Amino acid sequence: MSALDIVIEGIGVWSAELSNWAASCDVLCTDVFSTEVEKVLNATSHPAPSLLAPTERRRAPDSVLLAIEVAQQACSMAGRDPCELPNVFASAYGDLAINDYLCATLARSPQDVSPTKFHNSVHNAPAGYWSIATGCMESSTAISAGAATFGAGLLEAALLAQRESRAVLLAAYDIAAVGPIADIVPCRTAFGVALVLAPASPRAVAHLRVQPQHAATTELASAAGVLHACHRDNPAARGLPLLTALARREPQTLMLAAGACVNLRMEISF
Amino acid sequence: MVAVWHSALQRFGTGNYTGAVAAAVSIHLPSRIPPIAVTAFTATCAAGRGVDAFAHALALRKSGLVENDLGAAPLPCWIGRVDGLDEIVLPASFTHWDSRNNRLAWLGLGQDGFRDHALAAIERYGAARVALVLGTSTTSIGETERAYRELDADGHMDEVQRASRVHQTHSLGAFVQEALGLAGPCLTIATACSSSAKVFASAERLLHAGLADAAIIGGVDSLCGSVLYGFNSLELISPQPCRPFDVERRGLSLGEAAGFALLESITVDKSALRLIGYGESADAHHMSAPHPLGLGAQRALADALARAGLAPADVDYINLHGTASRQNDEIEAALIARTFSAQTLASSTKGWSGHALGAAGIVEAVVALLAIEHGFVPGTLNAETLDPACGPQIVIDNHERRVHVALSNSFGFGGNNCCLAFAAAPA
Numbered sequence A: 001m002s003a004l005d006i007v008i009e010g011i012g013v014w015s016a017e018l019s020n021w022a023a024s025c026d027v028l029c030t031d032v033f034s035t036e037v038e039k040v041l042n043a044t045s046h047p048a049p050s051l052l053a054p055t056e057r058r059r060a061p062d063s064v065l066l067a068i069e070v071a072q073q074a075c076s077m078a079g080r081d082p083c084e085l086p087n088v089f090a091s092a093y094g095d096l097a098i099n100d101y102l103c104a105t106l107a108r109s110p111q112d113v114s115p116t117k118f119h120n121s122v123h124n125a126p127a128g129y130w131s132i133a134t135g136c137m138e139s140s141t142a143i144s145a146g147a148a149t150f151g152a153g154l155l156e157a158a159l160l161a162q163r164e165s166r167a168v169l170l171a172a173y174d175i176a177a178v179g180p181i182a183d184i185v186p187c188r189t190a191f192g193v194a195l196v197l198a199p200a201s202p203r204a205v206a207h208l209r210v211q212p213q214h215a216a217t218t219e220l221a222s223a224a225g226v227l228h229a230c231h232r233d234n235p236a237a238r239g240l241p242l243l244t245a246l247a248r249r250e251p252q253t254l255m256l257a258a259g260a261c262v263n264l265r266m267e268i269s270f
Numbered sequence B: 001m002v003a004v005w006h007s008a009l010q011r012f013g014t015g016n017y018t019g020a021v022a023a024a025v026s027i028h029l030p031s032r033i034p035p036i037a038v039t040a041f042t043a044t045c046a047a048g049r050g051v052d053a054f055a056h057a058l059a060l061r062k063s064g065l066v067e068n069d070l071g072a073a074p075l076p077c078w079i080g081r082v083d084g085l086d087e088i089v090l091p092a093s094f095t096h097w098d099s100r101n102n103r104l105a106w107l108g109l110g111q112d113g114f115r116d117h118a119l120a121a122i123e124r125y126g127a128a129r130v131a132l133v134l135g136t137s138t139t140s141i142g143e144t145e146r147a148y149r150e151l152d153a154d155g156h157m158d159e160v161q162r163a164s165r166v167h168q169t170h171s172l173g174a175f176v177q178e179a180l181g182l183a184g185p186c187l188t189i190a191t192a193c194s195s196s197a198k199v200f201a202s203a204e205r206l207l208h209a210g211l212a213d214a215a216i217i218g219g220v221d222s223l224c225g226s227v228l229y230g231f232n233s234l235e236l237i238s239p240q241p242c243r244p245f246d247v248e249r250r251g252l253s254l255g256e257a258a259g260f261a262l263l264e265s266i267t268v269d270k271s272a273l274r275l276i277g278y279g280e281s282a283d284a285h286h287m288s289a290p291h292p293l294g295l296g297a298q299r300a301l302a303d304a305l306a307r308a309g310l311a312p313a314d315v316d317y318i319n320l321h322g323t324a325s326r327q328n329d330e331i332e333a334a335l336i337a338r339t340f341s342a343q344t345l346a347s348s349t350k351g352w353s354g355h356a357l358g359a360a361g362i363v364e365a366v367v368a369l370l371a372i373e374h375g376f377v378p379g380t381l382n383a384e385t386l387d388p389a390c391g392p393q394i395v396i397d398n399h400e401r402r403v404h405v406a407l408s409n410s411f412g413f414g415g416n417n418c419c420l421a422f423a424a425a426p427a
Helices: A021-030 A035-040 A054-059 A062-078 A096-108 A115-120 A125-134 A146-164 A179-183 A226-231 A235-248 B002-010 B017-023 B051-060 B092-097 B100-109 B111-125 B141-149 B159-163 B171-180 B192-208 B225-233 B295-308 B326-339 B357-374
Strands: A004-015 A087-090 A140-144 A168-174 A191-198 A206-214 A252-257 A262-269 B036-045 B078-080 B130-135 B186-189 B214-221 B257-265 B273-282 B317-319 B345-347 B405-412 B416-423
Touching: A004 A021, A004 A062, A004 A146, A004 A226, A004 A235, A021 A226, A021 A235, A062 A096, A062 A125, A062 A168, A062 A191, A087 A125, A087 A146, A096 A115, A096 A179, A096 B141, A096 B225, A115 B225, A125 A140, A125 A168, A125 B273, A140 A146, A140 B273, A146 A168, A146 A191, A146 A206, A146 A235, A146 A252, A146 A262, A146 B186, A146 B192, A168 A235, A179 B141, A191 A235, A226 A235, A235 A252, A235 A262, B036 B051, B036 B100, B036 B111, B036 B192, B036 B357, B051 B111, B051 B357, B092 B100, B092 B171, B100 B111, B100 B141, B100 B171, B100 B214, B100 B257, B111 B130, B111 B171, B111 B214, B111 B257, B130 B171, B130 B192, B130 B357, B141 B225, B171 B186, B171 B214, B186 B192, B192 B214, B192 B257, B192 B273, B192 B357, B192 B405, B192 B416, B214 B357, B257 B357, B273 B295, B273 B357, B295 B326, B295 B405, B295 B416, B317 B357, B326 B405, B357 B405, B357 B416
Parallel strands: A087 A140, A087 A168, B130 B186, B130 B214, B317 B345, B317 B405
Antiparallel strands: A004 A191, A004 A206, A140 B186, A168 A191, A206 A262, A252 A262, B036 B257, B036 B273, B214 B257, B273 B416, B405 B416
């Protein structure tokens, strides 16, 4: 298959232990948490993105807060106005807390479904809130590809960047399952990562040559490390091998799943 | 941005559409794209299984809407239900994919020989060279709802549900990939009611980049408690069959549907119907209400025309989003009235199918393709007196006329918009 040549201009990361890319770089490079980090571990379920007004921040569901936080970080690092970036939001499960609420309410008293929770239940809720918060009217999508959602989102964003010759925002996120849905969905933590991708750019922090390959003939990058241990069942954390390479600034080639049958061979250079 | 668009809007009606859009500085219109062949397509909705039954219902103005009988205490409304879904049994090897939505997908794949077209494409190109991009909003949430109704005494799910793989957004794409034996790029798009329109755009990018030789695209959405009670909570459901663009419309009728299409390089069949453009945009306005000036929709329309290399005067028919909600229809009617001349006809076919949400994009793309193929413009079923916002473009009655270029509009929650442009092969 053909290769896509793109660059990374900005990176955003959030999990309960990591509030941004700089903090993530430390952990990804050393593979140990500092004592300070360990203190906040599991202490908070969501970030508080400054892009949202306080009232919106209180109202928005966790998945929206997570996606907007990492998206805002990545745009800020890239020095890009969010308003100008077509965007791809990728999540395997959407807002699991709202799904739990909806299914529980429907089982108990369907007439009581909250209209706000209902419209927040759409898979593209983070994309919608992002558009409203930033004024961005560019193309905006919300995708899902199971365990391979991160890679599939990266491929979708890279294709868009190449087709339109423009910088594109990718935000991948999943939150913890709560209630009975946790019996069937293994995700136990919140993890979000965002990238600003572009065709060749002077603002590049890394270059990526992305080449989809048949999964049967290739082997995935081995995931290891303390962050992987925390988030092994979070589909957004499948991006950790890429983040590790970016943090360590080590040119390398690694393989990430982009579907049940397709892996992305990624040549990372600086 | 809004101010800029507003000034662009005020200049509409001068006849200089391209100029007005271009005047919206900071908006760069996309360049023209090469056409993509649509070599097979199918749709199954309340108004018919397969395109022949659907086209027949359109011609006879026979609605598929029935009084709602879903659930223990059905909401007093009308629905576009696809009959027989409860009786469909997936082959034993796909039991872990069982849900109303995936049964509807299975039923839809079996219409119009679509499965054979898909398998022939796999034979021709290899399973790894055929991409799959499907849209849905409900995906299999109906099955998760059922699992919550059937929790054990400790509040846990049973073994069958634990073995099921449908409790995720990608349930649709993953099931169809397995059911057809596909091995290429595979994606589920879930942008509410624009989902299965946007699949055309994603597939065009995959084909253009050479990552696949063919793409199977489409969408499936099914009736479930979430959407019935959710739209009810927003007071958007009509107690009567929906009446798009009627001055007395009272909201939408929900429906369910499955539709698929096969996209290939135009060099494969130069005489095939073709995708010639698409436009995607966001409203940046509200989660569940459209932009009051229709600016996001206008932008999607402008982008679709730009990629198609067309002016509004080139468009013969537009299948509108036309949900019969008060706001959508008023805003969409105004957009059509200020953009097109009376030579362009437009209608909403939701009076036949109901609003199939994440499957509306593909079902109405199929209506646009049928309009081109049959030289037939469906009217707007159930509308009697059009809203004053409607221009002469919006028609109540069916019309026979040559359709060379047809558009389809799809708008979703989150302010997510998509407009598609299709055409016949040049004479």
